[in-house]
Amino acid sequence: MAVLIIGAGIAGLTTALSLHQIGVEARVFESVETIEPLGVGINTLPHAVRELTELGLANKLAATAIPTAELAYYSKQGKLIWTEPRGRAAGYNWPQFSIHRGTLQMLLLEAARERLGADRIVTGHPLVGWEDTGDAVRASFINRGNGEKVEVQGDLLLAADGIHSTVRAMLYPDEGPPVWQGAILWRGVTRGPTFLTGRTMAMIGHEHQKFVCYPISNTEPVVNWIAELKFQSDYQWRREDWNRRGDFADFLPLFESWRFDWLDIPALVRGADRCYEYPMVDRDPLDRWTFGRVTLLGDAAHPMYPIGSNGASQAILDARVLTREIRTHGTTEAALQAYESERRSATSKIVLANRANGPDQVMQLVEERAPHGFARIEDILTTTELEDVAAGYKRVAGFDKDSLNSRASIVAI
Numbered sequence: 001m002a003v004l005i006i007g008a009g010i011a012g013l014t015t016a017l018s019l020h021q022i023g024v025e026a027r028v029f030e031s032v033e034t035i036e037p038l039g040v041g042i043n044t045l046p047h048a049v050r051e052l053t054e055l056g057l058a059n060k061l062a063a064t065a066i067p068t069a070e071l072a073y074y075s076k077q078g079k080l081i082w083t084e085p086r087g088r089a090a091g092y093n094w095p096q097f098s099i100h101r102g103t104l105q106m107l108l109l110e111a112a113r114e115r116l117g118a119d120r121i122v123t124g125h126p127l128v129g130w131e132d133t134g135d136a137v138r139a140s141f142i143n144r145g146n147g148e149k150v151e152v153q154g155d156l157l158l159a160a161d162g163i164h165s166t167v168r169a170m171l172y173p174d175e176g177p178p179v180w181q182g183a184i185l186w187r188g189v190t191r192g193p194t195f196l197t198g199r200t201m202a203m204i205g206h207e208h209q210k211f212v213c214y215p216i217s218n219t220e221p222v223v224n225w226i227a228e229l230k231f232q233s234d235y236q237w238r239r240e241d242w243n244r245r246g247d248f249a250d251f252l253p254l255f256e257s258w259r260f261d262w263l264d265i266p267a268l269v270r271g272a273d274r275c276y277e278y279p280m281v282d283r284d285p286l287d288r289w290t291f292g293r294v295t296l297l298g299d300a301a302h303p304m305y306p307i308g309s310n311g312a313s314q315a316i317l318d319a320r321v322l323t324r325e326i327r328t329h330g331t332t333e334a335a336l337q338a339y340e341s342e343r344r345s346a347t348s349k350i351v352l353a354n355r356a357n358g359p360d361q362v363m364q365l366v367e368e369r370a371p372h373g374f375a376r377i378e379d380i381l382t383t384t385e386l387e388d389v390a391a392g393y394k395r396v397a398g399f400d401k402d403s404l405n406s407r408a409s410i411v412a413i
Contacts, residue, residue: 002027002120003331004139004154006127006167008035010101011298011315012160013108017055018323018411020115024331027154028112031126031161033144035109037102040187040276041216041224043068043201043309044099046092047399048316053094054409060107065097066215069199075366076205077373078260082362082386086201093405096309098201098216098224100189104312125150127166130157132292155331157294158322160315163283165300171291178281178303181355183230185280185306186246188272189216190223195263201309202263206367207357211255211265225268226306227251228280246277280305282355285348288340295336297322302347305354310397314350317398318343320410327411349396359393362386 008030087096159167298315
């Protein structure tokens with residue numbers, strides 16, 4: 001029998017590739033009929049790039065992604081607060097890559113079809129239920145093509161089906177919708193502009209009004225940008241969806257004055273032919289992921305705010321730790337329990353850290369202490385404060401440089 005994976009996103013496909021790497025058969029079931037390169041830009045941090053490298057994907061990543069060289073924080077007046085090197089520039093043995101989410105997913109999908117076989121990636125089959133028989137799992141799907149019910153048996157069922165996970169909803173039927181605390185993101189990509197080093201991830205503003213931008217392609221100049229506003233909780237929002245079109249008029253007027261000598265934000269936004277809107281949401285950490293032969297991973301287990309560039313990276317780490325435990329314990333409940341024991345507490349800390357504004361809190365401190373601007377950042381924040389925020393988040397998120405560079409591979413091949 002095979003391990004059954006629900007969801008062909010970054011978590012599900014990385015898991016399938018990892019299991020194939022250790023000789024375990026996997027089948028991936030995706031609810032949509034056609035997998036398309038949706039979304040906008042994301043970052044994969046060095047600890048995640050290490051895992052993708054050990055899956056043999058480094059060259060394909062490098063062929064399209066930008067190796068991010070620095071992270072820079074700015075005030076709403078465009079004044080530099082803090083900058084630090086990233087990836088190899090910071091001494092990591094692996095780069096940090098900025099890439100279009102859809103490009104990364106398609107790269108993983110192509111590799112999975114090539115290595116596992118195209119028939120192992122089954123689309124148009126939403127999960128409708130499962131039965132744990134003790135020594136196996138019998139999963140039920142609906143074939144969208146003909147409407148018929150399909151039953152498939154496997155050793156384990158791994159739920160990598162995102163923030164609206166069908167599996168999680170069945171395990172926790174009273175949980176309700178994702179948690180929203182007032183922030184709306186408008187996201188887009190603009191072709192043509194460059195800024196600073198051409199490999200900079202820039203964060204501008206403060207907790208209630210923020211702009212983030214970074215290049216995501218080394219084959220053509222493409223900048224991913226995010227405009228964020230935090231409203232009162234009675235703001236009317238619709239269900240989050242990567243494909244929901246936004247309206248520039250809802251946010252751009254509030255950024256019209258954000259024109260700096262190193263970046264013209266209104267011009268950057270107007271250079272995009274469309275934008276997407278969705279609320280910044282997460283879910284409360286769970287006290288249990290694993291139920292018999294079923295477990296959660298990725299956004300199904302720990303959806304988190306897109307602060308600190310950690311969502312996709314943590315999903316990749318889930319896949320690799322789970323694979324290690326399956327190799328150690330076999331396709332058993334013990335493997336799922338061992339995986340959860342390591343990953344649930346680690347990701348819960350990141351979810352809560354991101355709710356507290358993660359490393360972006362340095363911008364809020366500047367806004368609170370110098371809302372009208374500053375001449376010298378040293379008069380507002382000490383170097384120790386800045387370094388402590390940055391280093392503390394790296395430790396929580398698991399990409400402290402020295403620890404990452406020196407530790408053994410998660411899945412030693």
